[in-house]
Amino acid sequence: MPELDQISQGIGENVARVDVQEKASGAALFTDDIQFGSNLLHARIKRSPLPHAIIQSIDISQAERLPGVKAVVTGADFAGRIGLYLKDRHIFARDRVRFIGEPVAGVAAISEEIAEKALDLIRVEYEPLQPIFHPLDAIKPDAPLIHPDLGSYEVVNFIFPEPGTNISNHFKIRKGDVERAWAQCTAVVEREYYIPHIQHVPIETHVAVAQVSHLGKITLWSSSQSPFAQRDLIAKTLGFSPSDVRVISPYVGGGFGCKAGVTMEALPIVIAMKAKGFPVKLRLTREEEFYTNFVRQALVIRLKMGCDQAGNLLALENTMYWDGGASTEYGVNITRAGGYSSTGPYDVPNVKTDSYCVYTNNIIGGPYRGFGMSELHTGIEQCVDELADALGMDKVEFRLRNVVQGGDTLATGMTMHPTGIKECIQKVAAAVDWGKTSKSTEPYLKRGKGIAIMWKAPAMPPNPGSSATIKLNEDGTLLLGIGGQEIGQGTFTVMAQLAAATLGVPVKAVRIAKPVDTDYSPYEWQTVASRLTWSMGNAVLAAAQDARRQILAIVAEAWKEDVDDLDILDGVVISRKTEKEIKLKDFAVYGIPKENFEGWIGGPIFGRGKFMPTYVTGLDKETGQGKRAVVHYTTGAQAFEIEVDIRTGKLHVLRAAAAFDVGKAINPELVRAQMEGGLIQGLSSALFEQMIFKEGTMQNPNFVDYRIATTVDLPDEMMTFIVEVPQDDGPFGARGVGEHPMVPTVAGIANAIQDALGIRMQGPPFTAEKILLTLQSQEEKKG
């Protein structure tokens, strides 16, 4: 094999996105663009108006008789439960409903209008049950059970439900002896934080089209981060074989986690099973997107942290109550991730963690960029600031003293790999002139600085696989087959760069085979967890190496040379010994003729590669201890300088700095785009975003009242820094960075507010009104 530096051409370069022309011109195909002709049926869903109730009866007879209606489906049609980690959800509610918006019946009709009319004709009688809207109410001993049958649900072996309670996962860490450690602490801080529900708000709402053939094969076209996981889950739930289900996923108009797993996609499938042959389309309205799909679950986090006189962290007690909502099929693993990462990026000798996933009658919590880490760090990073304050130590110095380093034994017992978190901290602190104060232009504008740091591991089952194929075309270009999704993050470009560099062709010679199609694309677990660059990247690297081996073997045989003397540069195979050369396009498919018409050498070239981590171990149920909890951690830091108008409460970010250790930036511009985009999304959740519920009903399911940051809300200046401490098993040393940049933002802003105004806010979002009211109540206390 060639040396790394020989094949790393184009790695670390700002190659233009391979999808940019398609997307800028409007040519890019999204699920809703696919035409199905006049056979298309439109589905609408009858949803529960109650947060918790027994379904006494459903009468669909009138709806079925409405002209134009082709199928009406209820929970009576499908008994099975669906779920990624814990099978606790019916596709259509059966015996009871558990949140407002839960699907109760579905209709397919020749138009959306008729489907809508049919919904009105469906009569459902409910017997209301006592609803629970807060996780702390749900864990009370006398709380009604939301899932009385929890003990009988199928669950993966690393999730621990507590049947007979509303707790669907309890993750524990017991390391050292926290009780004894408190006595040795000079400073101890105890705090509780509440982080509310927020939504992903992708520009493209969920949309799926399903067709069930008379032969019993299912085809699903969906806007999806997880075509393969959807195939597997849906097939198993409905009693099909996964290979009888085909999922086709064109470009995705924003995911952020909400299009992972299965949310609404099973609905049109089960409706289509009653209208065989017809494609059935379900397209969510923005309101449905808000209150019927996965959201980021709320969290109550109680922290107790202590350190010695020198500022060394000695102990941490972390108790998290996650508001999992009515189903926690995916959410249970968020609470596990929150558990095993519960120290934040710190070296703490004594740790006691209890992470509870709690059922409530709220909307279902699911994966959201960061997978629990934003919520966790919102608590940890404020608490650390307060601890540094209690000791009178500089907050940057305190962090530098305590951050996790390569070789440290983590709270789970895993040994930490080398990481550049110290460099990240130093970079962002310097960028905002940490330690210096700057003056505002008006007496009523107060300035402050804040810093927050983070870590996150890809949160997955231990064995999520990736695979890739490379097919050489007649023109010397190559078709790269992958099952991961382009959801805006730029993965198609990064994969093209990895394939091109490894094989020895220009990036423009790489075509991505799309749409992702489970019948034709190689397997990929899911486009989640910031895992593609690392995991799918490794598979692409392996496929490119496989194709390269085949190419060189053909040419070596034809030229009667040693493969070690051959190389591929810019799409041309060359011999370093004889200086002969041949273009890939001259033999890629048809091979090379032997001399004197004595036959041929070669044939179509097809490379294949795979990757699966094989080294992740289980963790002990009682102590959370194990040899290796996760594959690796990406770390990073953010710092902010803000200005607050103390008369209106308006907060403005003057400077924001972000630094993340990505191992190796395959495409620095895309890494910076992730750092900026994540920071903005984090800022939006820090200042504006909150799903407001009243008795389980969302009060702001629209963009009038669910505000998200726009361009004019951005920091005046955003500075990004790439730190590269290589990952031992990453392609060219790369690690993922898709989710991480929004993780520390809320805490960073909260810490800056504290610095500017001397106040600690109750919890995000830190709206102008909340800041002003907090200031006023503080004035009154002083008054």
Place this chain on the structure above:
Amino acid sequence: MINPFPVLPEFEYIRPKTAEEAIQFLQSHPEQARPFLGGTDCLVALRNRRISPNFLVDLKYLDGFQDVIFHPHDGLTIAAAVSMNEMIASEPVKMTYPLIAAAAREVGGYQLRSRATLIGNICNASPCGDTIAPCLVYGGMLAALGPDGKRCIALKDFFLGPGKTILQPNEIVCSIRFPLPPAGSRGKYLSIGRNALGDLAIAAVTILAFPDASQPSGYCFRIALTAVAPTVIFAEEAQRLLSQTPLNEKTLEQAALLAGQCCSPIDDIRASAHYRREMVRVLTGRALQQVWNALQKDVQQEGGNG
């Protein structure tokens, strides 16, 4: 709202050729027909089933409904179907009635403003309608047309409550006319939303002030408040104070306080009544300061020139 509707309900779209025809249609279909301009409020209300007309009567294409007419002596007339973007870009609005342009820029986003109209914003009669207050301080007069012919309605007499006006169901508003702003007038529009752009106003303050020798203070102030009462209101006590008391920092502060006291805001999902009242006080104080600074500068310059 459990099950949002993906599609609009059925209705018939009527495109009359003349304003008279439009009136006739509205009169012959009481409670079934609704006039329709840009549709930015109407279509949302339709989708949410807040209104259910059988007919939408489109006034956009009527003769003269697209005009912006400015007479150097008589003032400005903006017809009903002029889009906010057209209005913002028009020279007389920018130069002579800048508060209207400033407020219109706060309405939704650019795309929406290509459809939204000033008259539509007024007739929707929302207490948080951004453009209403500037139209009030400039002394806007609506030209309405009904079965009995034309009538002029002073904008200040137009609103009855949220979504309610004195307009009859068979009447339409054809245009709004503004006299020339008083000589030497200075103004300021300040609003606050939850984020920096595109939000409905939590509170907004519009001030127009000009030299008036008949007032003890030598100035007349018009102060209109948005989103803090059932309709957009004038802060009358603050106006009175500013015309009758010698103007200084203290008077301005007191006037801001009076403005905060005169409104009757509500608690809703966007803001608490308390915060709204506070913002009226703060925004009024800031706007007054800026307007007062501009007026003083004018005096100094006149003095210098003389």
